[in-house]
Amino acid sequence: MTDTLRRFFDSDVWWSFTRSPITMLSAIVALICILGALFAPWIAPHNPFDLASLNLLDAFKPPAWTEEGERAYLLGTDDQGRDVLSAIMYGARVSLLVGLSATLFATTLGVTLGLLAGYLGGKLDALLMRICDVQLTFPSILVALLIDGVVRAALPREVHDQIALFVVIFAIGISEWPKFARTVRGSTMVERNKEYVQAARVIGVSPPRIMLSHVLPNVLGPVLVIATLNLGLAILSEATLSFLGVGVPATQPSLGTLIRIGNDFLFSGEWWITIFPGVTLIAMVLSVNLLGDWLRDALNPKLR
Amino acid sequence: MFAFIISRILQALPVMLTVALISFAMFAYVGDPVAIMLGQDFTEAQRQALVKDLGLDQPFWVQFGTFIGNAVQGEFGLSYRLSRPVSDLIAERAPATLELALTAAIVALLIGVPMGVYTGLYRNSWLSRFFLTFSLVGVSLPTFLIGILLILVFAVWLGWLPSFGRGDTVKLGWWSTGFLTWTGIKALILPSITLGLFQLTLIMRLVRAEMLEVLRTDYIKFARARGLPNRAVHFGHALKNTLVPVITIVGLQLGAIIAFAIVTETVFQWPGMGLLFIQSVNQADIPVMAAYLLLISALFVSINLIVDLLYYAVDPRLRIGRGQGAH
Amino acid sequence: MSGQNPLLEVRHLRVEFPTRRGTLVAIDDVSFTISAGEVLGVVGESGAGKSMTGAAIIGLLEPPGRIAAGEILLDGRRIDNLRYEDMRRIRGKEIGAIFQDPLTTLNPLYTVGRQLAETMTTHLPITPAEARKRAIGWLDLVGIPAAAQRIDSYPHEFSGGMRQRVVIALALCAEPRLIVADEPTTALDVSIQAQIIALLKSLAREKGTAMMLVTHDMGVIAETADRVAVMYAGRIAEIGPVRNVVKQASHPYTVGLMGSIPPLDRRVERLAQIDGAMPRLSAIPKGCAYNPRCPKVFARCREDRPDLLPAGATQAACWLYAGEAKTHG
Numbered sequence: 001m002t003d004t005l006r007r008f009f010d011s012d013v014w015w016s017f018t019r020s021p022i023t024m025l026s027a028i029v030a031l032i033c034i035l036g037a038l039f040a041p042w043i044a045p046h047n048p049f050d051l052a053s054l055n056l057l058d059a060f061k062p063p064a065w066t067e068e069g070e071r072a073y074l075l076g077t078d079d080q081g082r083d084v085l086s087a088i089m090y091g092a093r094v095s096l097l098v099g100l101s102a103t104l105f106a107t108t109l110g111v112t113l114g115l116l117a118g119y120l121g122g123k124l125d126a127l128l129m130r131i132c133d134v135q136l137t138f139p140s141i142l143v144a145l146l147i148d149g150v151v152r153a154a155l156p157r158e159v160h161d162q163i164a165l166f167v168v169i170f171a172i173g174i175s176e177w178p179k180f181a182r183t184v185r186g187s188t189m190v191e192r193n194k195e196y197v198q199a200a201r202v203i204g205v206s207p208p209r210i211m212l213s214h215v216l217p218n219v220l221g222p223v224l225v226i227a228t229l230n231l232g233l234a235i236l237s238e239a240t241l242s243f244l245g246v247g248v249p250a251t252q253p254s255l256g257t258l259i260r261i262g263n264d265f266l267f268s269g270e271w272w273i274t275i276f277p278g279v280t281l282i283a284m285v286l287s288v289n290l291l292g293d294w295l296r297d298a299l300n301p302k303l304r
Numbered sequence: 305m306f307a308f309i310i311s312r313i314l315q316a317l318p319v320m321l322t323v324a325l326i327s328f329a330m331f332a333y334v335g336d337p338v339a340i341m342l343g344q345d346f347t348e349a350q351r352q353a354l355v356k357d358l359g360l361d362q363p364f365w366v367q368f369g370t371f372i373g374n375a376v377q378g379e380f381g382l383s384y385r386l387s388r389p390v391s392d393l394i395a396e397r398a399p400a401t402l403e404l405a406l407t408a409a410i411v412a413l414l415i416g417v418p419m420g421v422y423t424g425l426y427r428n429s430w431l432s433r434f435f436l437t438f439s440l441v442g443v444s445l446p447t448f449l450i451g452i453l454l455i456l457v458f459a460v461w462l463g464w465l466p467s468f469g470r471g472d473t474v475k476l477g478w479w480s481t482g483f484l485t486w487t488g489i490k491a492l493i494l495p496s497i498t499l500g501l502f503q504l505t506l507i508m509r510l511v512r513a514e515m516l517e518v519l520r521t522d523y524i525k526f527a528r529a530r531g532l533p534n535r536a537v538h539f540g541h542a543l544k545n546t547l548v549p550v551i552t553i554v555g556l557q558l559g560a561i562i563a564f565a566i567v568t569e570t571v572f573q574w575p576g577m578g579l580l581f582i583q584s585v586n587q588a589d590i591p592v593m594a595a596y597l598l599l600i601s602a603l604f605v606s607i608n609l610i611v612d613l614l615y616y617a618v619d620p621r622l623r624i625g626r627g628q629g630a631h
Numbered sequence: 632m633s634g635q636n637p638l639l640e641v642r643h644l645r646v647e648f649p650t651r652r653g654t655l656v657a658i659d660d661v662s663f664t665i666s667a668g669e670v671l672g673v674v675g676e677s678g679a680g681k682s683m684t685g686a687a688i689i690g691l692l693e694p695p696g697r698i699a700a701g702e703i704l705l706d707g708r709r710i711d712n713l714r715y716e717d718m719r720r721i722r723g724k725e726i727g728a729i730f731q732d733p734l735t736t737l738n739p740l741y742t743v744g745r746q747l748a749e750t751m752t753t754h755l756p757i758t759p760a761e762a763r764k765r766a767i768g769w770l771d772l773v774g775i776p777a778a779a780q781r782i783d784s785y786p787h788e789f790s791g792g793m794r795q796r797v798v799i800a801l802a803l804c805a806e807p808r809l810i811v812a813d814e815p816t817t818a819l820d821v822s823i824q825a826q827i828i829a830l831l832k833s834l835a836r837e838k839g840t841a842m843m844l845v846t847h848d849m850g851v852i853a854e855t856a857d858r859v860a861v862m863y864a865g866r867i868a869e870i871g872p873v874r875n876v877v878k879q880a881s882h883p884y885t886v887g888l889m890g891s892i893p894p895l896d897r898r899v900e901r902l903a904q905i906d907g908a909m910p911r912l913s914a915i916p917k918g919c920a921y922n923p924r925c926p927k928v929f930a931r932c933r934e935d936r937p938d939l940l941p942a943g944a945t946q947a948a949c950w951l952y953a954g955e956a957k958t959h960g
Contacts, residue, residue: 015651134319137556137604139563145585146597150330153588236446243448244570244582256446263452263571267460267467275456278449286444293440522735529689529730530750530801531723534715540749544740620785621739 099235105173110180118188140175228292401576408500420511442505451571555611672856727802733794744782871945881942
């Protein structure tokens with residue numbers, strides 16, 4: 001273990017990390033977002049979902065540093081009198097949860113199908129790649145919107161509201177899997193023809209075993225890069241769906257939902273209700289994207 | 305050339321058929337169109353009549369055939385929500401979306417390609433670093449937030465530009481254009497920047513990446529070794545080779561622009577197809593969703609076809625059947 | 632004047648690559664000359680610095696590689712410190728280049744005729760129509776059948792050997808006085824290699840073009856070169872007339888290298904081979920870089936680095952000839 005750690009700190013990846021202030025900053029911002037979201041119930045100054053503590057008299061309070069602001073509400077309050085900072089922390093929780101789950105779903109699905117297609121080839125490969133082609137013709141947000149719309153139409157409203165979170169995760173995950181499948185398939189086909197895999201086959205190692213223990217480790221690098229970059233995209237997709245009013249249910253507002261709610265008050269001058277969740281979203285996605293970019297460069301020295 | 309087009313159309317057909325099948329399945333099996341169309345009070349006889357009228361008693365493939373036949377003629381039935389023919393709704397809204405998407409695409413291309421070339425050629429200059437940072441912010445900014453920020457600054461604070469609608473439009477036959485009036489053009493500015501910014505940054509990053517890739521190739525080194533001027537090496541040899549992949553992605557991005565128009569239209573209350581679609585998704589208005597899906601796919605397939613043709617024009621390696629081949 | 636000066640003179644050339652783990656010296660104190668019309672062969676293992684020497688001469692070292700010391704003179708004029716634009720006018724016009732892989736050296740999107748014509752109009756005061764006429768002439772000269780018809784063909788419509796002929800035409804079409812040919816036959820079929828070498832040799836002779844022929848193929852060198860430089864770990868191990876280097880090599884490395892070539896005139900039971908491998912640039916040993924592998928190594932080889940010393944008809948960087956230098960000097 002210590003050996004692994006020592007090797008990590010001696011590696012090019014770590015070296016390039018310490019040499020890039022922007023990357024380190026992104027890591028810190030991402031960490032703050034994740035910790036803030038994770039521990040929201042314990043560290044948020046207010047509980048925005050506790051209806052008893054809400055008071056409409058507190059509505060539309062501007063941020064604390066303005067003239068009419070109150071110390072209790074650092075980033076102001078919204079139309080319901082909810083503390084914007086707390087709402088952001090809870091909202092980031094939902095955004096991250098959906099983003100991570102959707103990415104995990106897309107990664108698992110894409111890697112599995114990509115491995116199968118690349119290793120087995122033949123009709124399965126042709127079929128899967130055809131599906132990829134068709135799906136990649138359409139922007140992923142459109143695919144997600146469509147899946148969400150169809151599920152919405154197929155299920156009664158009450159049922160839908162209960163499982164809306166899963167629907168969004170499913171919709172975004174489905175819309176992103178082809179990228180993973182394509183990459184993994186390509187690398188798998190290369191790996192499959194390498195001598196060590198041929199040798200494993202000759203001595204009778206079973207195909208699932210070859211794929212898991214020989215091929216998979218070799219395609220993980222690119223998968224990690226795509227997954228990181230995809231996380232930013234998935235968070236954005238969720239925010240977009242929620243902004244359009246078809247994403248997560250109103251009872252679990254994500255950052256996108258908060259922005260949509262705040263958008264209604266933009267013209268009356270209550271800009272903080274929409275801008276602060278927006279800035280949080282940007283910070284989160286930007287830091288994740290910067291980390292993904294750095295990871296891609298660090299793992300691919302030839303692109304530097 | 306002709307055979308090439310035919311083969312590409314044949315390849316596109318399965319895609320269109322798949323999409324049509326999905327549209328039809330949505331149409332036929334999601335929700336109960338009969339119940340929705342009849343409303344609360346109806347007799348069994350009325351229901352039977354409507355089922356027969358809609359052809360719902362026919363076998364699946366016959367229904368599908370009828371659906372395709374109607375779709376080809378632009379007939380998609382009535383919107384559940386608005387009780388008007390879907391084709392009319394879309395015809396009303398299409399010009400707004402297409403004008404917005406076109407403007408955004410032109411903005412993205414005219415600014416994105418030169419920025420990409422510049423950052424690829426002078427990768428270490430401070431301006432390149434600035435462009436790159438800007439592009440990363442652009443990629444990370446969700447479309448709707450760009451719209452909101454632009455509205456906040458230019459509509460709410462400065463009051464220079466309108467924040468919603470198309471302004472005055474002029475009718476040219478059935479097409480209504482906003483290009484010909486001052487308010488129409490002013491109304492177009494913020495939405496088209498909003499919609500184009502993401503694509504602009506994407507195109508810039510793509511052109512840069514391709515440019516770097518191409519500049520490393522042997523034929524570029526050889527072109528330098530032959531003493532060709534930088535202008536010829538960069539804008540002749542390198543840029544032309546960069547174009548091949550760029551055309552593909554830009555074509556796909558044109559599709560993305562139309563898809564993201566949904567978001568932009570929502571932010572700016574732009575009366576286009578996207579707004580119509582999102583309202584339909586919200587209200588489970590299946591006929592409109594199905595029609596939109598089919599229309600968008602037809603559009604994407606045509607864009608892909610054009611992309612393939614451009615590809616063909618740029619890359620001689622695709623023009624088989626010329627010369628004698630290898631000796 | 633130019634009769635006195637060699638056409639190309641490389642003096643104490645040193646090329647460095649700054650890396651995160653310190654600076655690598657890829658070429659260290661390399662000096663040689665090429666006279667007008669002369670063919671200098673440069674041989675050595677991969678990574679010995681042959682190709683990089685060529686790249687340094689045409690001024691196209693890949694960053695972060697850079698010339699850290701030394702001079703390169705063309706006709707007595709320094710060219711290693713020229714501005715990009717001035718050096719560009721020399722490339723193609725004074726010094727032509729031929730690369731290794733003809734499949735990747737031609738731009739796939741332009742016809743061969745266009746690539747030839749643009750090279751000529753860049754360097755010669757001729758009209759596009761004249762350039763096209765000459766392009767056909769060049770294609771014909773390098774042995775492309777039906778040149779007038781093939782001029783508007785794209786590179787992918789030619790085979791590998793034909794493409795290398797086109798590359799040769801491109802390198803020669805502005806009539807440079809020196810050609811830097813970097814492994815011009817390595818990527819080709821064995822059956823075609825001889826044809827391409829014969830073509831290069833006859834064209835160089837016909838046009839009076841000098842050539843620096845980088846290769847790891849001793850057969851090609853023996854056939855083509857007037858003189859030969861043997862490179863090892865970024866330095867010249869031995870340099871001299873081709874006959875002497877091949878037949879009576881002085882440096883133990885050259886001896887080993889020649890021993891590894893199967894002779895055509897007699898049977899041998901077993902080819903000699905050099906034990907070990909050339910050191911990496913980051914781990915060049917103290918003293919003579921060859922000392923860990925040298926069969927004749929002695930104490931001084933492990934301490935001091937030898938410079939080129941007269942050794943019979945050639946010059947060798949080897950302490951074995953230190954005494955000889957004394958008696959002669």
